[in-house]
Amino acid sequence: MSGLAHAPARAGSTVVPVDFGHASAEAFKDGMRRLAQPVAIATVARAKERAGLTISSFCSLSVDPPRVMACISHSAGAFPLIARGAAMAINVLAQGQAGMGQRFASSSIKGETRFDVGHWDTGVCGAPVLRDALTVFDGRVRDVVDAGTHSIVTVDVVAVCGAATDGPLLYAAGGFTGLAPGAQGDE
Numbered sequence: 001m002s003g004l005a006h007a008p009a010r011a012g013s014t015v016v017p018v019d020f021g022h023a024s025a026e027a028f029k030d031g032m033r034r035l036a037q038p039v040a041i042a043t044v045a046r047a048k049e050r051a052g053l054t055i056s057s058f059c060s061l062s063v064d065p066p067r068v069m070a071c072i073s074h075s076a077g078a079f080p081l082i083a084r085g086a087a088m089a090i091n092v093l094a095q096g097q098a099g100m101g102q103r104f105a106s107s108s109i110k111g112e113t114r115f116d117v118g119h120w121d122t123g124v125c126g127a128p129v130l131r132d133a134l135t136v137f138d139g140r141v142r143d144v145v146d147a148g149t150h151s152i153v154t155v156d157v158v159a160v161c162g163a164a165t166d167g168p169l170l171y172a173a174g175g176f177t178g179l180a181p182g183a184q185g186d187e
């Protein structure tokens with residue numbers, strides 16, 4: 001249940017406690033599976049250690065200063081690095097990069113081995129940057145806010161780059177896909 005549902009009623013508070021009942025984890029995940037979401041590889045580096053994972057929970061947070069946010073599971077291998085403060089990049093994938101999305105979500109390919117495929121450069125702050133990503137938001141972790149199973153991680157963006165001419169890779173109904181031709185504005 002959300003923190004809001006448990007928020008204590010306080011005089012003069014603008015917080016309105018709302019309790020819609022407790023959705024099961026399965027119902028929640030089933031609802032989320034109906035969304036089409038962009039896909040990125042979140043990469044982090046601290047000292048000589050690197051890690052990365054596939055994410056779809058990310059979005060723009062602030063334009064000035066430029067900031068993005070991502071929701072990262074506490075069980076992710078990269079989370080301890082993020083929690084300690086690290087360089088971080090959101091490498092947004094293009095339609096032809098589903099294999100990379102699978103690789104960085106794999107339960108059998110872990111840690112540094114994930115970087116064996118693809119051209120990885122080092123970003124301005126030190127995070128791994130995928131050379132042919134659709135676009136990359138490169139920067140460093142600013143805040144890590146506990147939100148349940150995941151934390152909201154805000155990233156101060158210091159550089160934006162991108163190379164791919166393909167459309168964005170999407171994740172919908174449990175699989176990787178792309179925009180329909182008409183939806184790309186190139187009819």
Ligand SMILES: Cc1cc2nc3c(=O)[nH]c(=O)nc-3n(C[C@H](O)[C@H](O)[C@H](O)COP(=O)(O)O)c2cc1C
Pocket residue numbers: 039052053054055056057058071072073074075076077078101104105106107110111150171
């Ligand atoms: C399309 C897709 C989107 C994902 N989005 C997220 C996400 O937003 N946040 C997250 O913590 N894990 C997300 N995951 C799950 C992680 O990629 C996966 O659990 C990964 O194996 C974690 O890294 P680890 O194996 O090093 O712990 C996603 C997986 C896929 C396939």
